[in-house]
Amino acid sequence: MTTQKNINELIDDLRQKGVQIVEFLYDDYTGLTRGKTMVIDDLAAHITSGMGITKAMFASTARDGIVEVADMTAVGELRLVPDLDSLQILPYAPQVATMMCDHYNTDGTRASADPRNTLQTIIAKLKELGLTAKMTYEHEFMLFSGTGADKKPVNPQVCFSTDAMDFAYTFLPEMLNQLRAVGITPVEYYPEAGSGQHELPVAPAEALLAADNEIRFKRIIKHVALEHDMSATFAPKPLLNTEGSGAHVHFSLWQDDGSNAFYDAHDDLQLSQTGYYFIGGMLKHIQALTALTCATVNSYQRLQPGAWSSAFATFGQDNREAAIRVPSTFWGEEGKTMNIELKASDATANPYMALTGILAAGLDGIQHKIKPNLPVDVDPASLTDNQRTELGVQRLPASLEEALTALGQDDFYKEIFSSRTIEAYIKVKQADVTYFAGQTPDQIAQTHRDLY
Incomplete structure (x- = not known):
């Protein structure tokens, strides 16, 4: 008190x-x-x-x-x-x-309009079931020099390149120290496949703290980059001719006895029935959920088949072309490391809305025992339309406008956030759709590169 x-x-x-x-x-x-x-x-x-x-x-x-x-x-x-x-x-x-x-x-x-309040409501509902969500964002970001249309990626190298690592060591220790100073625990670092792209995963935290950390993380990365005469962008597709940047969400549910509610040693995927139901709920609402987790016009320049960003509403173990991935666990730490990953997510989202959307959909799956389709272990884009239909695999929205339509049609999220909140959110995003309608793909990418 x-x-x-x-x-x-x-x-x-x-x-x-x-x-x-x-x-x-x-x-x-x-x-x-x-x-x-x-x-x-x-x-x-x-x-x-x-x-x-x-x-x-x-x-x-x-x-x-x-x-x-x-x-x-x-x-x-x-x-x-x-x-x-x-x-x-x-x-x-x-x-x-x-x-x-x-x-x-x-x-x-x-205020019902505040998604941070709504996230706390969902956290409380999970607590009533003896469950605590632990979540984290797995960020990719790109570093640029120059301004405006003259921005160029800094030190573009191939994926996991030691040359890129050596370059990063000039600023990475400062990023790590500043993140730790605000309570964020970095766990890994590696150069990624995009031009001037880097990835810096951090340890999971309880859901509200994970959302708060998302804001702190981006701020610190951008500030340190500026101190080194660079600009960092978390835009989903800052350049059209290279890989995009995701902000994948990893999450797990933990029971009051300290056990991982998503883990089952006897299942082929080591995923519990609770985990399957959680995925079932997410897949039920994923068309609308995508409007919350992939929240800009630029998001859909990234969310394309064959781009390792996920473009299909399905799940699979270590399937990086599925919207939902079940990562394989680490030897000797299976129970601790079982989690679910949403790949259809980027850093333009409001983290409180995105994490609420994920947890609420998963909770709906648990409470109503919603079973997902069978896991898919191939690239969904390699399947025929008939094969995808047989497997229950749908294309994710191909544009922000499609995602907003799905959100407006899903009454579930109107109950979670309130009808007025969803109305306002859709109108704010629709204003973006209208604003960017007359711009070229390059102009859209550049605007988001500068903004996010």
Whole structure:
């Protein structure tokens, strides 16, 4: 329980550490992080009462246009209330502390438009079943030099190249140190197949922290790149002539006794019945889910058959052309390492919406015992249309507009997020569809490369 004594002690501690400014942050429907800052002298009065923010911000596009949604207008206000458990000091700006916020209505109730609130609701539902979700993003990003249309990939090399590794060692230690400073645990690093592309997986965390970490991770990578005269982009397809960048989500469910609810030593895939049901729920809703996890026009420039990005709604063990992959476990740590991976995911998503969408669909599968189709162990693109139909394999949406249509038709997510939230989200994204309709594929890629 937060008391005035706790608040005073917190502020005294921040002062002693040299903090002068505190950020109140959130992620909007465009997948961009926004917020306000508070000078520490005035912080005490706002830790519990929050900072005021217009309701219209959830109807904001990436170009700061406001789409028309009832109750998301210039009239009315919400409160950004910080989650004190999320407090971190920026490693590259130690005079700044940063906190993720939940949106509240002025009457003290949680705002349904806020996906961070919705994620916490789903986490609570899992807790009622004795389950805890652990999740992480597996990020690819590209490094560029130059500006605008003149941006070029830095040190393009072949996949897993030691030349690329040697280049990365000039900035990678700094990235690792700054990530650890905000509680993120890097576990691996390797140069990837795209021009100037790198991958830096991090350890899983409980779902809310995993979403918060997604925001911190991208911010730190971008900042360190700038310090080394480069720009980092997490755009799904920043260049059309090379591989795209995913932000695959790995996740598992853990029971109160500490066992992995997805693991079954006797199954051919070592996947439990709970795991199969979870996949069944995801596949039931995956057409709509894709609108949440692949959230921009540029996402669908990446999400193509044969691109190792997954373009088909199916699953398989170590099948990197399936939307859902069941990774093989590690020897001697089978129970600890069993997890499920969603490959149809990138870094343009709002992480709270994306992780909520995954967990809610999986929970629907568990509660209703939804069985998935049989696992597919070939590239679905190599099958005929009839073969895919027999196996129950569908094409994922081929455009953001198709994904938004699927989201609008899936009443399940309207119950999870609220009808108004889904309406606003679709309208914000539809504004992007309209904006990019007259642009060339290269222009679309460049705009997203600069924005994300």
